[in-house]
Amino acid sequence: MRTHTHGRPQVLPIVAALAAGAVTLSACSGPGRVRGIEGSGTIEAREVSVASKIGGQVLEIRAEEGSRAGKGDVLVLIDHETLDIQLRQAEAGVALAEAQLLLLRKGARAEDIRQGEETLLQAGANLKVAADDARRMRELAARGSVTPKQRDDAEARLVVTRAQEASAKEALSKLKQLARPEEIGAAEARLAQAVAAADLLRKMIVDGTVVSPVAGIVTRRPVEAGELVSPGTTVLTISELDRVHVMLFVTEKELGRVRLGGEADVTIDAAPGRVFKGRVTFISPEAEFTPKNIQTKEDRVKLVFGVKVEIPNPDGALKPGLPADAVIVLEER
Numbered sequence: 001m002r003t004h005t006h007g008r009p010q011v012l013p014i015v016a017a018l019a020a021g022a023v024t025l026s027a028c029s030g031p032g033r034v035r036g037i038e039g040s041g042t043i044e045a046r047e048v049s050v051a052s053k054i055g056g057q058v059l060e061i062r063a064e065e066g067s068r069a070g071k072g073d074v075l076v077l078i079d080h081e082t083l084d085i086q087l088r089q090a091e092a093g094v095a096l097a098e099a100q101l102l103l104l105r106k107g108a109r110a111e112d113i114r115q116g117e118e119t120l121l122q123a124g125a126n127l128k129v130a131a132d133d134a135r136r137m138r139e140l141a142a143r144g145s146v147t148p149k150q151r152d153d154a155e156a157r158l159v160v161t162r163a164q165e166a167s168a169k170e171a172l173s174k175l176k177q178l179a180r181p182e183e184i185g186a187a188e189a190r191l192a193q194a195v196a197a198a199d200l201l202r203k204m205i206v207d208g209t210v211v212s213p214v215a216g217i218v219t220r221r222p223v224e225a226g227e228l229v230s231p232g233t234t235v236l237t238i239s240e241l242d243r244v245h246v247m248l249f250v251t252e253k254e255l256g257r258v259r260l261g262g263e264a265d266v267t268i269d270a271a272p273g274r275v276f277k278g279r280v281t282f283i284s285p286e287a288e289f290t291p292k293n294i295q296t297k298e299d300r301v302k303l304v305f306g307v308k309v310e311i312p313n314p315d316g317a318l319k320p321g322l323p324a325d326a327v328i329v330l331e332e333r
Contacts, residue, residue, distance in 0.1 A: 040325050041323075043324050048240070050237070056080060059079050061075070087202060101184070104183055120168040130157045213238075242314060245309060248326055258328060260280055264280060266309065267324065268323070270319075276318060277311070289302070
């Protein structure tokens with residue numbers, strides 16, 4: 001969302017006041033009278049470009065040019081069906097990650113542990129038989145009652161049964177402690193990643209409903225329903241007309257008389273006899289050449305300073321683009 005000033009290139013069709021001497025200092029003698037810096041400019045408004053945060057097809061636009069929008073009003077709906085499908089996929093990923101983490105935390109099922117214990121018992125019994133056989137064979141071989149091969153075969157069976165018992169013990173230990181802390185940590189990270197992915201998609205779906213960030217008047221509608229937009233595309237422009245401003249230009253000599261917060265009287269041709277009260281809200285710290293649309297070449301080469309006068313506009317009488325005359329009221333010295 002970008003904020004800029006309405007009609008900046010149009011600032012100043014500044015009329016004779018600037019053409020003949022940019023801004024003039026009017027002095028009125030007599031007690032109680034004030035001095036004023038007179039100038040002309042163009043009414044401008046603060047504009048907000050409302051952009052789409054996601055890409056997609058515009059389903060509906062609920063605001064027309066010239067209509068008033070309140071802060072938070074729904075302005076545009078963007079299609080998010082594809083995001084809905086992706087969200088369901090992401091939610092399934094969250095469920096899978098939760099199940100995997102739960103399995104690691106709970107360990108093996110009770111029946112799996114019982115089966116492991118039975119396997120270990122059987123391996124222990126086999127080892128005892130093999131150990132007894134090996135001992136007898138060694139005794140018989142010492143008396144010459146069996147052949148050396150029979151003794152060696154008994155010793156080999158003993159080695160095998162010992163290995164089987166050790167394997168059964170290790171398997172049972174793994175069943176009782178199914179996951180290492182590192183494995184549980186990795187599963188927790190996968191779950192957090194899946195949750196974040198789902199949250200991101202939910203946020204994008206919400207962003208498919210474009211709401212007004214400010215209260216104002218819709219002054220531009222560059223897209224229509226059915227069009228495809230990409231993220232960052234401006235879908236509406238809203239002008240905040242409750243407060244508008246006019247930019248005047250003063251010479252270096254006059255600049256020293258202008259103060260922030262100083263009063264100004266503004267008039268427009270469209271409302272003859274009506275004076276709008278404003279205040280100076282900005283004084284440019286840098287000089288610039290008088291804008292090029294000033295009528296004479298002599299005036300265009302003068303260095304001036306921009307002064308912004310802000311005017312309350314509750315009834316909307318001051319519209320962007322209207323020429324305006326202003327007098328910055330100065331205290332009498």
